[in-house]
Amino acid sequence: MASASDHDEGEVDQPMSEAGPLGPLPQLSRRQVQWEQRLARIMPEGRLPTTSLGLKEIFGPVSSSSRAEVLWRPSGLGRPGLVAQFSWPRLSTRLAIGIETQVAHALVNRLLGDDRPPTEGRLQLTPVEWGVLTFLIARGLATSADQSGPLGPWDLLIDRTGPDPFDVRQLGSIVTVRWGIRVGDVDGSVRLWLPESLVTLWLDTEPSPDHDPGPAEFPRFRELSSHWRAEAGTIDLPRGVGTLRVGGVLPLGGSRLQGTPQSPSGPVELTTRVTGTPHRLWFSTEPVAGSGGLLLSLKSGVQRDSVLREGLAMNLPSTDPNAGPSQGAGALSPTDIPVTLTVELGRVNLTLSRLADLKPGEVVELGRHSREPVELTSGGRLVARGELVLIDTELGVRVTSIFL
Known part of the structure; x- marks a missing residue:
């Protein structure tokens, strides 16, 4: 789920209606609703369908750590890892599968029996690993050649596999389906990118059930969306933001992170404000080891509390006629007002249906690299x-850019 601060190149925002109590409401077309209902029937629990497209040959006995997430845009195209691009001559189109780097390493390690150190989990794949994964994908396609799906036989051809992003030009609108998966102790994501024209063709080709509910019957409140921020702590600036300097190192207050910048650990609150009320909703989470703070593991269910407004101690201009120049008008600059900054690891957009499914142990991916x-x-x-x-045994922040 991408936030406004982390859009992939070429990504098109989904149309939004007026903001509701949990934020902007996505506008779903009839075809979007119908397709997600069809997916729900073939994937009752939303898990990665490893038996389709020969994926079981590629992934082996892996577990899907999160439900399928459907984004009606080309999301995650710039993520590093293995990208397998396919052409479908019979249908005159193309599609692609993206496997994040750490997952690709884990798959090769499982096949070859290697034991790669965790610190190397995000290094670029080697030529040997590209060859191994390309072989697995080709074998998966060969295995699925005699199988049939909603659009007929899986007669796809491999265009190429490698680090190059999927080229979505001339394909029209793109749909992204993302699954969180776990290979041993490694968590990551697998993405399927396909043209929306394939979705339309599937809906037009596959016979409709006796009752295929339309958008009016779809539980619309399940798709209410809200923006959540991953707050890792605070930084107090008693002399105001004017004291910020590029290159300055600031310690965290409140909940303190430990570990390393590449693998932070400690409590992180995933929180959102309830519009029009003094309340907020939040989850207690902790970064997944080795994810660089990109993946958060939930440690609690959703909680609610009140947010108290704190008064600002402002040195207003003195009305005393005997006041010196330092106390007169103009002595206070807006950048001198004491302020507390929040340190955000990233943001994520969650629908109400996704919130209802979240439970301790689930992994949420933030909308950032x-x-x-x-x-x-x-x-x-x-x-x-x-x-x-790293500041001694705890983490802090070195300022790289300032926006004032």
């Missing part, structure tokens, strides 16, 4: 960006 900077915000507004650095 693990190598991207964290954000320092005040009242939800971006003030600065920085990178996590």
Whole structure:
């Protein structure tokens, strides 16, 4: 799920209606609703269908750690990893599967019996690994050649496999289906990118059930969406944001992160404000080891509490006629007002249906790359960006850019 601050190149925003109590409401077309209902019937629990397209030959006995997430846009095209691109001559189109780097390493390690150190899990794949994975994909296609799906036989051809992003030009609108998977102790994502024209063809080709509910009968409140922020702590600036300097290192307050910048650990709150009320909703989470803070493991169910407004201690201009120049008008600059900044690891957009399914142990993926900077915000507004650095045994933030 991408946030406004982390859009993939070429990504097109889904149309939104007016904001509701949980944020903007996505507008779903009849075909979008029908297709998600068809997917729900072939994947009752939303798990990765490893038996389709020969994926079982590629992934082997892996577990799907999250339900399928359908995004009606080309999401995650710039993520590093293995990208297998296919052409479908019979249907005059193309599609692709993306496997994140750490998952691709884990699959090769499982096949070859290697034991790669966790610190190497995000290094680029080697030529040997490309060859192994290409062989697995080709074998998966050969195995599925005599099988049939909603659009007939799986007579796809491999265009190429490698690190190159999927070229979506001349394909029209793109749909992304993302699954969270686990290979041993490694968590990551697998994405399927396909043209929306294939979705339309499937719906037009496959006979409709006796009763295929339309959008009016779809539980619309399940798709209410809200923006959640992963807050890792706070930074107090008693002399205001004017003291911020590029290159400055700031310790975290509140919940403190430990570990390393590449593998932070410790409590992180995934939180959102309930519009029009003094309340907020939040989950207690912890970064997944080795994910760079990109993946969060839930440690609690959703909780609710009140947000108290804190008064600002402002040195207003003195009305005393005997006041010196330092106390007169103009002595206070807006950048001198004490402020507390929130350190955000990233943001994620969650629908009500997704929230209802979340439980302790689930993994949520933030809408950012693990190598991207964290954000320092005040009242939800971006003030600065920085990178996590180690300060003794705890983590802090080195400021890399300031927006004032």
